[in-house]
Amino acid sequence: MSEALNDARRTLKAEATPAASVAIARRIPGKAKAQTEALRDYEAFNAKRRERIPVALWPFWAPGPDTLYRWRVRLTCGCVHEVLTHGNDAFPAEGRWPDPVHRSYLPPGQMWCRHDESANEQYQGVVEWGARGERTFPADPMEPLYDLDVETWMKIRHDEPRTSALWTVTLACGHATEMFSDLDWQPLDGPKRVSAEQQREMIAEFEQLWATDPGSDSDREREHMRRQLAEGWPRPATEQLCYTCPQARAIVVYQGVDWLVPRKKVEKADTGSRPSRKQIEQRLAKAQAEQKRLEEQLAELVQQDRSAE
Numbered sequence: 001m002s003e004a005l006n007d008a009r010r011t012l013k014a015e016a017t018p019a020a021s022v023a024i025a026r027r028i029p030g031k032a033k034a035q036t037e038a039l040r041d042y043e044a045f046n047a048k049r050r051e052r053i054p055v056a057l058w059p060f061w062a063p064g065p066d067t068l069y070r071w072r073v074r075l076t077c078g079c080v081h082e083v084l085t086h087g088n089d090a091f092p093a094e095g096r097w098p099d100p101v102h103r104s105y106l107p108p109g110q111m112w113c114r115h116d117e118s119a120n121e122q123y124q125g126v127v128e129w130g131a132r133g134e135r136t137f138p139a140d141p142m143e144p145l146y147d148l149d150v151e152t153w154m155k156i157r158h159d160e161p162r163t164s165a166l167w168t169v170t171l172a173c174g175h176a177t178e179m180f181s182d183l184d185w186q187p188l189d190g191p192k193r194v195s196a197e198q199q200r201e202m203i204a205e206f207e208q209l210w211a212t213d214p215g216s217d218s219d220r221e222r223e224h225m226r227r228q229l230a231e232g233w234p235r236p237a238t239e240q241l242c243y244t245c246p247q248a249r250a251i252v253v254y255q256g257v258d259w260l261v262p263r264k265k266v267e268k269a270d271t272g273s274r275p276s277r278k279q280i281e282q283r284l285a286k287a288q289a290e291q292k293r294l295e296e297q298l299a300e301l302v303q304q305d306r307s308a309e
């Protein structure tokens with residue numbers, strides 16, 4: 001394996017959990033896409049998106065290209081991506097970018113960039129229980145699963161279909177994941193724990209298993225189970241593997257490219273002469289009045305859409 005590839009691997013592992021880094025503005029080697037191509041790509045993407053978004057919300061969720069500003073960003077993994085923000089003063093490292101797996105957003109300044117050779121996922125504490133759904137499972141097969149022996153399998157096997165609650169939770173790293181609980185469990189109840197006696201028995205059994213069969217669980221799993229045993233084996237568990245950490249990379253460098261629809265040369269020439277304070281105040285008042293008018297119009301449209309539903 002080449003030295004460069006080895007280095008890249010080491011870097012990927014070291015930055016498994018991106019720290020909240022301070023991104024810097026700097027030229028990034030390489031070239032931005034051609035403006036016509038960037039615009040065409042956005043128009044195609046936006047046309048698809050607009051099919052499922054009400055017209056009144058287009059300015060917020062599917063804006064036309066003329067308010068968007070193009071940037072190039074370099075991530076901790078070394079990859080360079082082109083992104084768009086609403087205006088040239090909305091910096092990409094301050095924005096929240098999508099988590100495509102959980103349909104949520106990553107913490108500010110992180111972007112999803114998948115690499116096969118990423119670091120292993122680690123356990124993170126659960127900090128918040130969010131949206132709740134339900135999922136039904138069929139009865140388990142008679143044949144043992146998970147490499148279990150028949151006797152153990154028969155003890156834990158579900159012979160009827162069953163339904164569990166499925167929650168979207170936020171982990172300590174700021175990422176989202178999903179966790180199951182019993183159907184009637186609510187976050188306010190807190191996790192159920194085993195009795196002190198059961199806890200002692202479980203600890204003794206697991207420690208004996210690990211002593212006699214050191215390879216039965218990986219170090220990571222064993223440490224996780226030790227922590228959970230020390231907490232009284234909480235159900236639902238109080239920590240979960242984060243599969244997002246290894247793929248979420250912080251933006252470390254950003255470079256402004258241009259407006260997605262370049263401003264006219266005339267406007268650029270205009271900025272040469274500095275407007276007076278009075279002129280700026282007048283323009284600001286006009287812009288504020290226009291914003292108020294648009295907000296009222298939008299509120300009315302949203303109201304109309306709602307009553308039409």
Ligand SMILES: [Zn+2]
Nearest residue numbers: 077078079113
């Ligand atoms: Zn990457």
Ligand SMILES: [Zn+2]
Nearest residue numbers: 173175242245
């Ligand atoms: Zn994470």
